[in-house]
Amino acid sequence: MTADILLRPVHEIAAAVQAHRLSARMVTEAAIARTEAANARLGAFTDLTLARARAEADAVDTAVRQGAEPPLAGVPYGTKNLFDIAGVVTRAGSKINRDNPPARADATLVRRMKDAGAILLGGLNMGEYAYDFTGENVHDGASLNPHDPTRMSGGSSGGSGTAVVSGMVAAALCSDTNGSIRVPASFCGLFGLKPTLGRLSRAGAFPFCASLDHLGPLARSARDLALLFDVLQGDDPADPMQVRRPLIAAVAAIDEGVSGLRIAVADGYFRRNGMPEASAAVDKVAAALGATRSVTVPEAARARAAAYVITTAEAAALHLDRLRTRAADFDPDVRDRLLSGAMVPAAWVIRAQRFRAWFRDAMRRVFADVDILLAPATPFHALPSGTKTVTLDGVAMPARPNIGIFTQPISFIGLPVVAVPVWLDGASLPVGVQVIAPAWREDLALRVAYHLERAGVAAAPVARQLEAA
Amino acid sequence: MTAPFDAGAHAEHMAKVMELTVLPEWQVTVVQHLAATAAAAELVLSFPLDDHVEPAPVFEP
Numbered sequence A: 001m002t003a004d005i006l007l008r009p010v011h012e013i014a015a016a017v018q019a020h021r022l023s024a025r026m027v028t029e030a031a032i033a034r035t036e037a038a039n040a041r042l043g044a045f046t047d048l049t050l051a052r053a054r055a056e057a058d059a060v061d062t063a064v065r066q067g068a069e070p071p072l073a074g075v076p077y078g079t080k081n082l083f084d085i086a087g088v089v090t091r092a093g094s095k096i097n098r099d100n101p102p103a104r105a106d107a108t109l110v111r112r113m114k115d116a117g118a119i120l121l122g123g124l125n126m127g128e129y130a131y132d133f134t135g136e137n138v139h140d141g142a143s144l145n146p147h148d149p150t151r152m153s154g155g156s157s158g159g160s161g162t163a164v165v166s167g168m169v170a171a172a173l174c175s176d177t178n179g180s181i182r183v184p185a186s187f188c189g190l191f192g193l194k195p196t197l198g199r200l201s202r203a204g205a206f207p208f209c210a211s212l213d214h215l216g217p218l219a220r221s222a223r224d225l226a227l228l229f230d231v232l233q234g235d236d237p238a239d240p241m242q243v244r245r246p247l248i249a250a251v252a253a254i255d256e257g258v259s260g261l262r263i264a265v266a267d268g269y270f271r272r273n274g275m276p277e278a279s280a281a282v283d284k285v286a287a288a289l290g291a292t293r294s295v296t297v298p299e300a301a302r303a304r305a306a307a308y309v310i311t312t313a314e315a316a317a318l319h320l321d322r323l324r325t326r327a328a329d330f331d332p333d334v335r336d337r338l339l340s341g342a343m344v345p346a347a348w349v350i351r352a353q354r355f356r357a358w359f360r361d362a363m364r365r366v367f368a369d370v371d372i373l374l375a376p377a378t379p380f381h382a383l384p385s386g387t388k389t390v391t392l393d394g395v396a397m398p399a400r401p402n403i404g405i406f407t408q409p410i411s412f413i414g415l416p417v418v419a420v421p422v423w424l425d426g427a428s429l430p431v432g433v434q435v436i437a438p439a440w441r442e443d444l445a446l447r448v449a450y451h452l453e454r455a456g457v458a459a460a461p462v463a464r465q466l467e468a469a
Numbered sequence B: 001m002t003a004p005f006d007a008g009a010h011a012e013h014m015a016k017v018m019e020l021t022v023l024p025e026w027q028v029t030v031v032q033h034l035a036a037t038a039a040a041a042e043l044v045l046s047f048p049l050d051d052h053v054e055p056a057p058v059f060e061p
Helices: A002-007 A010-018 A024-042 A050-065 A108-115 A158-165 A182-188 A222-232 A250-256 A276-289 A300-318 A320-329 A332-341 A346-367 A442-454 B007-017 B024-045
Strands: A045-048 A076-080 A119-124 A171-176 A191-194 A214-219 A263-266 A293-295 A372-376 A389-392 A395-398 A417-422 A431-436
Touching: A002 A010, A002 A024, A010 A024, A010 A050, A010 A222, A024 A045, A024 A050, A024 A076, A024 A119, A045 A158, A050 A119, A076 A158, A108 A119, A108 A171, A108 A222, A119 A158, A158 A171, A158 A182, A158 A214, A171 A191, A182 A191, A182 A417, A182 A431, A191 A222, A191 A442, A214 A222, A222 A250, A222 A417, A222 A442, A250 A442, A263 A276, A276 A372, A276 A417, A276 A431, A276 A442, A300 A320, A300 A332, A300 A346, A300 B024, A320 A332, A332 B024, A346 B024, A372 A442, A417 A442, A431 A442, B007 B024
Parallel strands: A076 A119, A076 A171, A263 A293, A263 A372
Antiparallel strands: A045 A119, A171 A214, A191 A214, A191 A417, A372 A431, A389 A395, A417 A431
């Protein structure tokens, strides 16, 4: 059955289309049918681009008939709705941006996906302006967790997590400033790649916090992340923050295994602040990798605090005019954080930026002795929707800003991470582990993630209740 | 910071400076967020840094 292909990963879909076993149009129609059946219930897509999807599919089929083998031939995907899609208003999870004209061109990464033969089904739900870890949105409704729809999908790329783990699409393009790829990867049970800061072009994606914004993919296999990463890389003069580095051939290296890699578990801060499932998932991954070493990330709590300060101040500065003129049109949970961010003294922010340089140097010393660092992605399984407070290390705190306590110190200095989904024995929900590599070594994190996937330690199945949808 | 940070007074002052309207029903949450940011900033500010540690961003003219 064509619909069964939607349960398969990106690389298998592309192989089936390249080999003429299925047409891109057949895959696309199946993905559209699945999306139309489940989207209203789960809140994944906010903007469907079905005419575009069908046109892209027909173009891929024509190219394949003429002998082309696009690497993502016929692969259905969506984008977090902060990516520009030509002809669609880039809402970035907000009500306010809906007054903007439609985007005139695709974001750079959307263009790269199209050039590789992928099929865009539309824009995906997200926390307003990406200032979110829950996947909840007052304007568009919450994106729900397909493994348990009473729980959060995780944010801010919540609709992306929902769409990929429900099998509507095989992959999604997302952003991650403080954890917005890795949190939904953990809550929904997906593989997520947050590349090195400056690696992928951000041109045509609505910003959140320029110092910390990254873009990357969510998918259901580590090999898929490598395939997508190979497609998405490349210089783009339109992104002034992109760092020119040699490209990585991620797929070519993914099967090199883990022997010889020095792998350690992050202790201290990363062990103290989570629920038991967070540490248990790390232990399971460490055991599978034969990793017995622990290392302490120096000043992790300060790193997280500094990222917190920079984020609120930069994001508030970005939205200052909107806060002055249209404060009542924001999601209240986001508005009040941004209003407070607009009041932050400059010296706090500059000190946090200076600390960032210190922390980068300290982590370079850690990685002189280690190739891969393991840490939890979230402190717990997906929270029930609407959760307002959590208790961590004996301290009650607001849930929304603190879901990302383990992701935030790492993205603070732009290190590449693959979040891998782990299912503990008897658990009904997944939880993620961060596989963290030195800067510019996404290949190492992807190799480890692929090894864990092949060993059966990490897995990202389509949500069971939706398998037969 | 030696004196305790008065988030309420700071918010009231800065709302005027920054020309922001904070409706009464928003005020408690805004002040709570500001206090949380102040606590985070205190953690950063209390860490000694050498004068030669510069912010990392590179601006290419």
